[in-house]
Amino acid sequence: MKINLKVAIAMALFLSLGSQAMAAEGGNPKKGKHLYKKECKACHSVGTEGPELTPMAKTMSQWDRFFKRDQHKAKPEVFKALSEKDLKDIQQFLYDHAADSDQPQTCG
């Protein structure tokens, strides 16, 4: 009983100190995926203006660097047309699915 009480107190403390778990960059990857398909894939697919692109094209830190420093230098107006929130969501999606991110472990 004493142990149970201690565990309960420890949990209560932990919960009181805990905060909502945030993704690495605070974006919403689900929204980001939708935006990526709509905004990015239009130019970055087979036979389009830009080179074909997938999230696996860069590592997590390379995507972060791309959004922080490069900011789509090749065509800056593309980024300027998107809100900060949209860019964060896209960045989160690409980060979560980058070459060195955790991947589903299936065949094929």
Place this chain on the structure above:
Amino acid sequence: MRTLISILVANALLFSGAGFTADIDAQKIADLKQQLADITEELDDLNSRVDKTERHTALDRIQITGDFRTKAHSLHFQNVTWNPAMKVNFSDFGAKAMSGAFGDPSSATSPLGKMMAANPELAAAFQSGMLQGVMPYVLAPQTQQDIDNDILYTTRLRLDLKAKVWDNVSFAGRLSMYKNWGDSTGVKVFDSWNSFTMDGTSSGNTSGDWLRVERAYFDWKNINGSNTYLSIGRRPSTYGPPSHYRENEMRGGTPSGHLVNFNFDGATLGYNLGEITGIEGQVVRFCYGQGFESQFGNGEMFGDIITKDTHLGGFNIDVINDGTNFLQMTLFGAKDINDGFKGTMAFPTQLAGIFAPTMYQDMQKFENFNFVTRVQPSGVIGDMFLGGLGYARETENDYKWFASIGWTRAEPNGNAGLFGGMLNDAVFEAELNSTGTEIIMVPKETVDTDTKDGYGVYIGMQMPAPGGKFGLEYNYGSEYWTPFTQAQDDPIGSKLATRGHVAEAYYIFDINPRMFIKLAGLYYDFEYTGSGTPVGAPQKVDDVIAGTAYSMLPVVDTAYDVNASLTVNF
């Protein structure tokens, strides 16, 4: 690069204003020369460093990641009942006894006389005509107890290997160690099929400090420019959806975790149908595997093999997998299932007491010795089919829920081994041993050969919560529910193989994206015996406790597992 800088410098020199004085120009040129020399030196240094990393990258052909989990369980079992008996054809026994096949019953040295002396109650019942037809022959008095294992620690280490072989060919593997603290024997005393070290379940049952190859396979994608892929090897057939949510990891395997969580060696031929239909993540897969090799390494010295290879095949279809919706259909068949697998166990002394009195005499002198023995099945008991439909949804707000239904069908062929036939009890007949000195019971056939259908349901949810996630899960399996999930690493036994009810609640504290603490509680309420094995007829647990039904292995009524774990991904 050097050329570019030279051109830039030349340009700078060319367009420098003519209005400057010669002294200033000379000074500038000197400064620029110095800068150019510095840059050149820096470039040479960078080149030599890049050469090293380029060489290292070229030689470093495999990527190793992994995870490390340490877990503390408190395990509690209620009404653990052992009430062993075998179903014996007493009409056959009577006929043989009357014909004198077992010797003179009045002689204390005849096989029948010895048997009657050893079993006076049975002899009395037999002589009074109470034993007719097929009836239980009780092997030991019923025992019942609650078992509390207040603390059980386990450690699981998994090393994931990845290698890019070519543009469309990759290799993936996983080396896995799963042990309970203070034990590296690799075998357990055989008290259930969970305590049997074997190929299919070695990744999910504690088996010491050995790194085992849980999976190793290649993926050959876009074969000949098509949407077809081929994958051969030890399959990623554990931790499949939707059982990965409770693991706090991404989809851990290809097949439905509700139906399959088992190490299989085999092949998958897949087709990315989504490329044609436009439905994201739609993949049709034909899977094939071999679960048992009957010849190589089997048999007695020179063949004498009565088992058959077990082959399984079927379809595993991801109908949609778009990151929000996941729908999976599964249909498998397994042909020529035997009454067990090859494996190792520590032989329980109690079984010697029942079946091997001569051996038991000596074993009593070594109370704490168990001999380790390799076991192989004794024969083919039938075929099986599995089917299922599972749906999972992950919302934008990170709420996840899933529902899965499963179906299993067993088609017994009438054969039986010591522990029974396919979801069927064995009927034993009395025979003399090879020296004619003792009556032994030999399993002859199953009680029936009726098809046995089982079904299971598995539902759950996971929601964001302060500091991490909170999840609830429930699953139910019917009397004949027999999925291939025995490698699920719950110490009480695969919760998804349970014939009965299991409820689980857990709280995951995400310490950082690569580390989490999980607190969980699981409650098992077994309705029928034999969860996780196709061998033997499921008995109502309440009847076994009441003494009106029997089980060769101990039976658990209810159990709960309260555990805390810390997992680090690296």
